[in-house]
Amino acid sequence: MKCPTCNGDCILPARKVLDDILGMYMACGSCPPDPEFIKNLPLSDKIDSQSGLCPECKKRHLDFIMGNVLTILKEKGLFPQDALLREVGTPLISFGYQIPYPPRLGAKNIVLIMDSITKDIAEEIVEKVPEIKGVVKRRGLQSQSIGILDTDSSPHTYDLLSGCDMRCDVVLSLFGELCVYKNQSKIHIEFNNTKIKKMEELYLKGELEGAVVIDGFCGPGTLGLLSVLGGAKKVIFNDAWLPALRNTILNIKVNSSLLGLKIVFENPDHNELIGNEPLLLARAQGAAEVMVYHGDIRKLDMAVKESDICLIDTFPSMAPARFMAVCRDMTKKIIII
Structure with a gap:
């Protein structure tokens, strides 16, 4: 499957x-032994693309990779x-993936988020540091x-200066695994296992089996996809931020063999960034019925x-209570994630 960002593999x-x-x-x-760099002391070594490379x-x-980048940043002033x-x-x-050991990384294995960087130097980093993907x-x-806090707010995104920002998080749960791809310049960065634990609780209580589930602020689709894995008969994905839904649809396709789903309808031409009234972007069938809507919840x-269940997973800075009243009209049970 070709990447929608870089058209690569x-x-x-x-x-x-x-x-x-x-x-x-x-x-x-x-592999050579781990380097003994001290991260809170200046790095005096000059690191290039061959430094620390396993033959x-x-x-x-x-x-070594971050030292390679730092060397370029210092050389450029x-x-x-x-x-x-x-x-x-x-x-x-x-x-x-939660790695219990220091990772050894190959070509195009890192998306690097930086505060101080220019486009020309970013391009040089991607060119000269093989492991940097974007x-x-x-x-x-x-x-x-x-992303967006709500439909009345302006989008907040990062700038992809060079390469590709598509990456994947491996999601592990008691009832199955998923791969969740996301464009990291447009989708919130998360390091939170609490959400998975709440989905596991629903699964262990038998509440997902045969349920109709709304993933109301779905982002790239993690909770809704877990609902399918957990036995839901129908899952409705909804988000007001179009880039998130494009990732959701991608993740349905990528995980299709695990989920037992197949996309039967897709609207690839819709380009309104912020949704209002619900617009159907995709539908999938198989082990469950899946609908993907772009709109204000x-x-x-x-x-x-x-x-049966409406999952509300807002950004940390947003109070979910403001959406609970409208969700009560659509569901029997609201779960704040």
Whole structure:
């Protein structure tokens, strides 16, 4: 499957990712030892693309990669000579997974989020540091959520300066695994297992089996896809932010063999960034019936009249209570995630 961002081959089927993930970032027998860089002290070494490279598996320890980037930043005068390794940026591994060991990374394995970067230097980083897949410039505060808070707010996104920002998080639960792809310059960065635990609680109580579930603020679709895995007979995805829904539809396709779903309708030409009245973007059938709507959840009752569960997963800065009243008209039970 071609990546919608770079038209490359960085979108892998979920089964392929899950089969390979345990050994994807392991060191081989020929890998050099871990570097002894101290992240809160200036890095004096000059690191290039060959530094720390394993002659066998062609992977490098993450610290060598970040040191390679830091060397370029210092050579270009963007960072001072006494800059620290931890000041470079936030590296997001292309297939995110809880790794119990220091990762060894190969080509195009990192999307790098940076605060201080220019487009020309970002392009040089992608060209000269093989492991960097894309460079994204952060806008605003790190705590500021990417996307839209509601349909009345202006979108907040980061800037993809070079390469590709598509990456995947491997989602593990008691009742199955998923791969959730997202454009990281347009979708909120999450490191939160609490949501998965709440879905596991619903599953263990038998509340997902045969249920009609609304994923009201679906983002890239994680909770709704877990609902399908957990036995829901129908799942309605809804979000007001179009880039999130494009990722949702992609994730239905990528996980189709795990979910037992097939897309039977898709509207690829719709390009309104912020939704209002619910517009059907995609429909899938198989193990469950799936509908993907672009719109304001406060108007979703124009398309959805009833459900068993409505999942409300808003950004941390937004109080979910403001949406609960309208959701009560569509569902028997509201779950705040």
